[in-house]
Amino acid sequence: MRQRKLGSQGLAVSEQGLGCMGMTFAYGPADDQEALRTAHRAFELGVNLLDTSDFYGPHTNEEFVAKVIAGRRDEVVVASKVGNEVTPDGTITGKQNGRPEYIRASVEGSLRRLGTDRIDLYYLHRVDPDVPVEETFGALAELVAAGKVRHLGISEAAAPTIRRAHAVHPLTAVQTEYSLSTRDVEVNDVLATVRELGIGFVGYSPLGRGLLTGAIRNLDNLAAHDFRRVAPRFQEGNLDANLHVVEQLEALAAAKGITTGQLALAWVLAQGDDIVAIPGTKRVKYLEENVAASAVALSADDLAALDRIAPHGSTVGDRYPAGAMATLDG
Template sequence: MKEVKLGSQGLTIPPIGLGCMGMTTGFGGDIYGKADEKEAIATIHRSMELGGNFLDTADIYGPFLNEQLIAKAIKGNREKYIIASKFGFEIDDNEQATGAFNGSKNYIKKAVERSLKNLGTDYIDMYYQHRLDTSTPIEETVAAMGELVKEGKIKYIGLSEVNSETIKRAHQIHPLTAVQSEYSLFERQIEELGILDTLKELGISLIAYSPVGRGFLNGTIQKPEDFNENDFRRFIPKYQGEQFFKNVELVNEIKKVAVEKNITSAQLAIAWVIAKGHTPIPGTKRVKYVEENIAAARISLTQDDLNRLESIIPLGTETGARYDAESMKGVNL
């Protein structure tokens, strides 16, 4: 795959990354179905074979289990991978999430050392603040992250789920390379709020997580019972009640476009994000799907294609909340 520039600080990556969250248990159970370590590691290796060496993880996934799995997968080949991880959900010394967000200087130092140990590396390529700590000025947080860059423990800095004001304030302290947020045909809030305009103005890239709408845009989920009993998507408002069936109707219209192009709905959704100029990091833990996802990076969409897709789900379309009320407290848009 042809590499693309991420931000303006010198980092180059493939046009598509691999979201690793679902490869391990977390948040009280399985994520997107049962995890299988052997298959997950095979998926990471197959992604690398196809040029997909940009892996996205976080300390809260597990906690720590996801970073530890990646360490196993990349052992002996660290230099071939570009690793992104995140801190910010406070995790105590008993490896339990406290429910708070922590962006203090002392906590950042503690968090990065834990992640380095769990990843089995002495540097992290891309390090994000996962969620904003509103009790700590963003200037303090980013200054501490800048110190980690000077120490060589991280190479590039990013934020996740933050508004334009926070991005501008942070960027003045140390240049940001990327901002990560949920973005897909189903979720365009950051576009509506002008955050994408801010990123473009400052030369910061968007890393789009859940570009396939947490798998919903692949078109295989047609009724609530299609989610496994412990699948956390069952508890997301976007996929509950009447909104679920409204969203199924939209997905089926997108599916018609994919069929015409002889590609999958998921590939179409990924190709749309890339055509918009952003880097998607679809998550999967299966070889079959990582092959399908990476193939989407070679799909070219015309402006007419984009217009057609965006006429199905116009900007401003109500598709439902992407987290429950408690979880949305951490999204500072």
């Protein structure tokens, strides 16, 4: 697994990380033993970046990651997040909270649950519209000075917000959804801004929450509490339109002798050496398939074909339900 540098502060990570959210949250029942096998197999294959958040569960995902990194902390880059408000008793309020006192209290909880004395990459998960981002990042910068956090990032932030946060303390990474079905950062100045400022980019959901693998043709086999049951892109009508694009991707993948998911992942990795993808899975089989995408070489003709098949705006439906869309910055 090749490594890539995130930002200009010296953080190097595997070009594919492992998104841990789905191992305990949002995508159906958890299977701790299979998830642990998957995470340990990821290490064997050269993956060293684990992505979690206090929001996932809530709290249980960080506790799961603690089991994964036990005994090998120095081998792993742990990324977590703060800012989607969770009360001390584990209640998700649906609000954003960027107040300095909340940040300071939250990091202590994350450190305790993760069983570590530092978080390698700590993101502001969502921007609080009621708190100047400068105040939030002032508190986050204090955590770096105290040694509790090594590097800072921000998730789902608009370009002007990224500039303001970076002016307070250098950002190592911006994390935003990025895939053949979600190319917003190419047109809203986010990707251009992080490159101008020397900030790394981490793309989450590079497989479009499974849409781009071709495995989801309807919602029948999804668990009752699977997030995709309420995600607009998977709703009746929208899903049919989106599968028309997927079918074209499947044809191109078949011609190359790879899976559709590998084609989608290889495309993300081909967008620049400053981009890291964090596909999420809780199964060894799919992890190994994902990792193999790092060996896929896409030609200029392949990339041009993908631009024709899945240009920006080709996916039908918002990324999230309306309430969650309202939490995105800009």
